[in-house]
Amino acid sequence: MQKYSNRLKTENKSVGFVPTMGYLHEGHLSLVRRSLKENDKTIVSVFINPTQFGPKEDLARYPRDLKRDERMLRKIGADTVFYPTAKEMYPKPYRTYVNVDCLTDALCGRSRPGHFRGVTTVVAKLLNIVKPDVAYFGQKDAQQAIAIKKMANDLNMNVGIKILPIVREPDGLAMSSRNSALSPKERSYATVLHKTLLLAKQMVGKGERSSAKVINKMRALIRQEDASRIDYISIVNPETLKPIKTIHGEALIALAVYIGRTRLIDNLKLKVR
Amino acid sequence: MQKYSNRLKTENKSVGFVPTMGYLHEGHLSLVRRSLKENDKTIVSVFINPTQFGPKEDLARYPRDLKRDERMLRKIGADTVFYPTAKEMYPKPYRTYVNVDCLTDALCGRSRPGHFRGVTTVVAKLLNIVKPDVAYFGQKDAQQAIAIKKMANDLNMNVGIKILPIVREPDGLAMSSRNSALSPKERSYATVLHKTLLLAKQMVGKGERSSAKVINKMRALIRQEDASRIDYISIVNPETLKPIKTIHGEALIALAVYIGRTRLIDNLKLKVR
Numbered sequence: 001m002q003k004y005s006n007r008l009k010t011e012n013k014s015v016g017f018v019p020t021m022g023y024l025h026e027g028h029l030s031l032v033r034r035s036l037k038e039n040d041k042t043i044v045s046v047f048i049n050p051t052q053f054g055p056k057e058d059l060a061r062y063p064r065d066l067k068r069d070e071r072m073l074r075k076i077g078a079d080t081v082f083y084p085t086a087k088e089m090y091p092k093p094y095r096t097y098v099n100v101d102c103l104t105d106a107l108c109g110r111s112r113p114g115h116f117r118g119v120t121t122v123v124a125k126l127l128n129i130v131k132p133d134v135a136y137f138g139q140k141d142a143q144q145a146i147a148i149k150k151m152a153n154d155l156n157m158n159v160g161i162k163i164l165p166i167v168r169e170p171d172g173l174a175m176s177s178r179n180s181a182l183s184p185k186e187r188s189y190a191t192v193l194h195k196t197l198l199l200a201k202q203m204v205g206k207g208e209r210s211s212a213k214v215i216n217k218m219r220a221l222i223r224q225e226d227a228s229r230i231d232y233i234s235i236v237n238p239e240t241l242k243p244i245k246t247i248h249g250e251a252l253i254a255l256a257v258y259i260g261r262t263r264l265i266d267n268l269k270l271k272v273r
Numbered sequence: 274m275q276k277y278s279n280r281l282k283t284e285n286k287s288v289g290f291v292p293t294m295g296y297l298h299e300g301h302l303s304l305v306r307r308s309l310k311e312n313d314k315t316i317v318s319v320f321i322n323p324t325q326f327g328p329k330e331d332l333a334r335y336p337r338d339l340k341r342d343e344r345m346l347r348k349i350g351a352d353t354v355f356y357p358t359a360k361e362m363y364p365k366p367y368r369t370y371v372n373v374d375c376l377t378d379a380l381c382g383r384s385r386p387g388h389f390r391g392v393t394t395v396v397a398k399l400l401n402i403v404k405p406d407v408a409y410f411g412q413k414d415a416q417q418a419i420a421i422k423k424m425a426n427d428l429n430m431n432v433g434i435k436i437l438p439i440v441r442e443p444d445g446l447a448m449s450s451r452n453s454a455l456s457p458k459e460r461s462y463a464t465v466l467h468k469t470l471l472l473a474k475q476m477v478g479k480g481e482r483s484s485a486k487v488i489n490k491m492r493a494l495i496r497q498e499d500a501s502r503i504d505y506i507s508i509v510n511p512e513t514l515k516p517i518k519t520i521h522g523e524a525l526i527a528l529a530v531y532i533g534r535t536r537l538i539d540n541l542k543l544k545v546r
Contacts, residue, residue: 002429002431006431009282009283010282010283010285012283093375094427095373095374095375095376095423095427096371096372096373096374096393096423096424096427096428097371097372097374098369098370098371098372098428099369099370099371099372100368100369101368101369101370102366102368103368120369121428124428125427125428125429128428128429128430128431129429129431150368150369151369154367154368154369154398155369155371155394155397155398155401156275156398156401156402157401158275158279158401158402
């Protein structure tokens, strides 16, 4: 892969990169399509990164089907799929980690300690291997997107980081590889994340400015679903990720909810004048 | 700098890189000369990196003279000097750090907490900016060299890391920018570091295999100098940096000693059959 990306550099080809953990869906494909439009070459990585999973998390259960992924990518014309093994990516003894301070403590960082260190480390590695001009990420993982943007900038990685909008199912559920783990019943419950965000949007639209009040209503709506357990609901400054008490200017409403054993996340950006 | 290094890539020029903190001496120049021999272009950075100094360390006192450095580099034919400011390298709020676990806890890491995090972070940044094929470091900073090699490998930086031998003054003192801070009296005391290493070498040559016994004799010799204070003397495995009790195979003898206010380091690699 490194030889290939070096060759693309000397050939002066622009390279777009979409790092994924596979089991692709329309969300990933929207990133790949954008990259195909904007670059000479598009490289997609499929790597289920062990260092971003906690010891009690769903690494073993994470869905995988490389053949299916390759078929989907070929169909839309992606040039290259890079699928290293965990042994190749983390030869023992592995010792080096990239940390983005502050931005990774709140939200998902609180319930998934070490998660973002794993994410920023593997993305740093992949960017060093693929050497793209632009890398594409989805807004669904809002905190990840912010941490990666900050890392690329702080470490002078000389790569554009583009964050594209969440792609949703017709009933509003944010697309996620993890949705495949939901039973049919859980799948119908799962729409509550998006419904809750729409409720928040409506409240703010009607003039509510208290984060606490909005969050309380969101909590109440989710609690109506027996099979759900709230991990967090937060309203934060979309740059610093610090909680805001009064909603004004830009705000990010983010939540994580367990539907059965499956942890789902979603978010919405608001602009209030 | 990034535009220039990108252009060198598209021109398929090989780039050698020598990162320094300036106030150059023959040790640095030996790295630059080697790079000039081995690459189409040689880039030298001069940057006194604030993040590798502790709050009570000698950042303010660290010697600097960019004009002199430029003169010396021009004389031996170095192509490019890169001298960013601290503001450019660490725009606020700066949040991203590269850590190499384990290798940075022992030796200098113990007495200079946070030092190696600063070193690996700035070297990662500089390598991302300069994008060299090979980067050159001196063996004098043995632990730094090992940490950087590990980082470059772990993070797939696709750069060769070459470690060149310590360059010494005629009386054995390892060359260091910090030597300029020594008073004439301290300068004469400072030879004790190298003398101590030679004593250790002699003992091992005569069959001594106990690290404790070697270290004790080294301590005794240094304590004869009133103006000196030992920070550490260690005999370690040169790859893991873990202390070894019995000397066999490869061993790194490393020490740090304060001569007056100035902290000096030196080391020696031994091979015992």
